[in-house]
Amino acid sequence: MNAMNKTKVPVSMFLVIGIIAISFSSIFVKWSSAPTSVIAMYRLLMTNVLMLPFLWRYAHEISQIHLKEWLRTIASGIGLGLHFLFWMDSLHYTTVASSTAILTLEPIFVMLGAFLLYRQRTSRIALISMAIAIIGAICIGWGDFQFSGEALKGDLLSLLGTVAVAMHMLLGKSIREHVSAFVYSFFVFLFAGGILAVYNIASGASFTEYPAKEWGIFFLLAIVPTVFGHYVFNWLLKYMKATSISMTVLGEPLGASLLAFVLLGETITMLQLMAGCLLLIGVAMFLRSNEEK
Structure with missing residues (x-):
């Protein structure tokens, strides 16, 4: 049976919502002039503030969480915090x-x-579909790749952020077998924001000296890509494989590039549009093959 049919809600609809939401992340970061670590910290901690009034409903569940789950949640939060720190900083150096x-x-x-942690195998068709989607995504950014100067620094930071979020996703999959999406998300965001707060204190970054525009951007980042993006993906980990959710995130390059064209004036070529279609085909093929039981 397809894993998407195990719930009574249209999972595909939530996937689309999540992809659109995270696509706005890079736009908001580009609009901000605050330090990356500060943007990421407030993005997460503001989300915690929004979730806090509902936390009491989960008091019993929280009291039942074992030490192993807490340690994994802390590690997952560190992975998410490092992802935001590295990836968001990359946007200051590259497109x-x-x-x-x-x-x-x-x-x-x-x-x-x-595969290494859970011995989870992937079919040949899924691997081919993944290759098609990744080729399409790389083609979207191909004309902007540069292998020297600040652009290279930005690309390397993005790569480090990718490794960090993969760690966060893998840990999240195991935790979500025992912990609800709300509790997991709240504490992952809290630990990630806490790590970034420590980093900001150590680096001497200001916590308060920002104009109203910046606080508005922090709030938008908390609402759009964090609540409607990362929280939705955390919820979906209960019903989908971590690899499948990671594949749907490949829609972000297409969505972000289209938004950057409209809102930032960045160029978009026919090659990028064709690559976007290739990406979507690959993602659709992968989800259909990888989620079949």
Whole structure:
């Protein structure tokens, strides 16, 4: 049976919502002039503030969480915090298309991790579909790749962020077998925000000296890509394989590039549009083959 049919809700609809939401992340970061670590910290901690009034409903569940789950949640939070720190900083050195295209390596890292940790195998058709989607995503950012100077630094930062989010995704899959999406998300965001707060204190970054525009951007990042993006993906980990969710995130380069064209004035070519179609075909093929039982 297809894993998407195990729930009474249209999982595909939530996948689309999540992809659109995370596609706005790079746009908001580009609009901000605050330090990357500060943007990421407030993005996460503001999400915690929004979730806090509902936390009491999960008091019993929280009291039942074992030490192993807490340690995994802390590690997952560190992975998410490092992802935001590295990837968001990459946007100061390279283009949206280039940075998000590198994120397409995430499902490869997740697939390898899922095999090593959970002995989860992937079919030949799924591997071919993954290759098609990744080729399409890389083509979207191909014209923006540069192998020297600040652009290279940005690409390397994006790669480090990709490894970190793969670790976060793999840990999240195991935790979500025993912990609800709300509890897992709340504490993952809290630990990730806490790590970034420590980093900001150590680096001497200001916590308060920002204009109203910046606080508005922090809030938008908390609402759109975090609540409607990362929280939705955390919820879906209960019903889908981590590799499949990582594959759907490949839609971000296409969505982000289209938004960057409309909102930031970045160029988009016919090659990128054709590559986007190739990407979507590959993702659809992968989800159909990889989620079949």
